[in-house]
Amino acid sequence: MLATAALPAQPAAPDDVLAHVPAPAYAAIVDVTVVPMDRERILEHQTVVVRDSRIVALGAARGTPVPAGAARIDGRGKFVAPALVDMHAHLSAGDESLGTAAGRQLALYLANGFATVRGLSAPTPILPAQLRLRDRVARGEVLGPTLYVAGPSLNGGSVTSPAAGVRMVDDAKRAGFDLLKTHGGLSAEAYDSVAAAAKRDGLALVGHVTPEYGLARAYAAGQQIEHLDGWIAAIVADGVAVPPGQLVLDPAVLARVDARKLDSVVRETVRRGIWNGPTLALFETLASDETPEQLAQRPGLRYLPAAEVARWAPAKAQILAAPAEGRAAFVTLRRRIVRALHDAGAKLLVGSDSPQLYMAPGDAALREIDAFVAAGLTPYAALEAATRNPAEWLGRTDAGTVAAGKRADLVLLDANPLVDTANLRKVAGLFVGGRWLDASTLAALRAGVLARVQG
Ligand SMILES: [Zn+2]
Structure with a gap:
């Protein structure tokens, strides 16, 4: 030797x-x-x-x-x-080291062809590290996708009053966050205060819609809607009670969709220029017939710790207990909404909600693009939602297309x-x-x- x-x-x-x-x-x-x-x-x-x-x-x-x-x-x-964009990620704890979840996340996005990731909130204690990571990537000190970071979650728990909501918005602006994420639960009054403060501060409001304020208020505020929240309540026939929560799996409720109401909400979406990130792949994964064991075999999930994947099994098992007919109707309706939005000219965004249940960084956003195609969009239209549409939403006139x-x-x-x-x-x-x-x-x-x- x-x-x-x-x-x-x-x-x-x-x-x-x-x-x-x-x-x-x-x-x-x-x-x-x-x-x-x-x-x-x-x-x-x-x-x-x-x-x-x-x-x-x-x-x-x-x-x-x-x-x-x-x-x-x-x-x-x-x-x-154009390199791809995931408009709905949850940035993890850590830094650029692959020994941390954040580092592995950045690496997986790059490996899958993503150069921009929008983080839609994380536990407040880890947010300062995300701002630092965002800035270090931007300065070229760390290799990674361009990051956009939402401020602390605005929800019924964190926004205890209209004044508290305004303070949170102003604090997020001062701290240098790029946008605001709502998880819903705010009173209508608090929501309106938050929306007004966000507008004044020039921060986009993105996220959930819950019955306390509803889709009409979110539209009036110009919120960018995630998950098609609030849609089912807005398009079923009058008098049909929609159960709370994002998963509506009751076939009797889903059978009561009123095509005229659907059409009317779609037209209102276009008229107001409301953007939607439907997270189809997430909800199709949740509502599918696949068992937790089958889902755990997805190739993309090899890149997440097995213990993390195993933790999702009970939630999936619980959803599987709902009737297959309702789960299938839920998926069909969501695809129908996305198809109708696209056909009417409404703007769509690809977002994975990774690393939520069974959604691996990068891989899940590619699944979302595939889900848009399954909903009836052309590959071109689906790819727009992961390239030029996000660039437009982010105000990035220098991104989203290939040109000198x-x-x-x-x-x-x-x-x-x-x-x-x-x-x-x-x-x-x-x-x-x-x-x-x-x-x-x-x-x-x-x-x-x-x-x-x-x-
Ligand atoms: Zn999310």
Whole structure:
């Protein structure tokens, strides 16, 4: 055995992969098919040049030379699309270390082609760390998707009075949060105060709708609605009592949907410009016939600790006790609503609610895109809800499409996602803020997470 000096340098500690941020690339993807997402089309035989976090050139491969000094990425047979966005995540505790849940979450999002994640609240004590992580990613000190962080949950417990609600909104603004999340339960009066303060402070209000204030009030406030909350109550025939809670599994109630009311709420949604993040995949997972044991076998869940997955079994088992007919009708109705919203021109957002029940970071948001297709949207429309729509909602005029001047948040794929959204799982590389992560780097991120949760 030779002296250790002859051995290759030790790789960085596996937990630290996100702390080693590559420099912004100067690179050209040569002869690639671009999926620009400005409209439903592809551009074949293109060269995309990236420098210092921006797309600096995009044009026909023949007329777009690779600049001297730029690295060459072979794009032949590959497709480049805007990197994906998950608009409903719950950022976990920790930092960039894969030894923490937060670090593993960031790694999984990158490995799955996501360059932006919106965190829709977490326990208040861990929020300051999320703001720090957001800012460190933005400064290029940590490798990760661009993060947006909602302030402390506004709910019936935390908002004890209209004045308390206003204080929470103002505190969130001062602390530097990007938006506000409501979990419902506020009195109508408190809700109105919160909504007014949010508007004054320029913070978007996102989240649940509960009967205390209802869908009409949330619409008046311009709230971005998650989970299609409040919808079933708003579209069943007059006099039908809808049970409380988000899961409405009684086939007798679901049979009483009034098509005219559905149409009217859809039109109101469009008229007011209300955005919806329906979280179809979450509720389809909850309402499906799959047993907890079957769900635990989902490939994406290998990346979460088995003990965490096991903890979800009782909740799923309890839902399975509801009649299969009601569970199926619930899924069908939710898909019908999403299809109707899309057909009418309402704006939709892909959000996974990961890491809630059986929703693995990255994987679950890809499931949400697939669920939009199952609801009747085209792959293009489903992909819009994970690219240009989130960019529009976030006010990011520099993101969401592939064009010269846009931020280099790009996913390189081995197959065309507009033919089949399953092709979004064939990630060959990712530009995140102009930093290039090739397939082996993305594989190393996955392996690092696996080593942590299985080791
Ligand atoms: Zn959530």
